[in-house]
Amino acid sequence: MHQPVLAPSILAADFAQLGQQARAAVKAGAEWLHIDVMDGHFVPNISFGPVAVRALRSLADETGALLDVHLMITAPERYLEAFAEAGA
Known part of the structure; x- marks a missing residue:
């Protein structure tokens, strides 16, 4: 049986301390980080x-x-290359 994967969302992070808070999530045991990309x-x-x-x-x-990386955006195909090049 597969182990469930927990991917904490960084959306709740303080954006001024995003790196520090993402690092803290990993240090606390997160193996994945969930990034919600939203365009309104x-x-x-x-968001990001x-x-x-x-x-x-x-x-x-x-x-x-x-x-x-969750692309909740209109016409994601327009941005696939940019997000792929960014490491999504």
């Missing part, structure tokens, strides 16, 4: 773009964590 279309929030994902990719590479 499906939900009334705007490729630049933030690239910064979190560096942290993930350093710590061994995996990124689970």
Whole structure:
């Protein structure tokens, strides 16, 4: 039987301390980090773009964590290359 995977969302993090809080989640045992990318279309929030994902990719590479990037955006195909290049 497979073990469940817990991927804490970093959306609740203090964006001014995003790196520190993501690192704390990994240090506490998170093997995955969930990144909700929102553009205000499906939900009334705007969150992360490729630049933030690239910064979190560096942290993930350093710590061994995996990124689970959820594109809740209109026309995601327009942004696939940018997010893929950022390490999503």
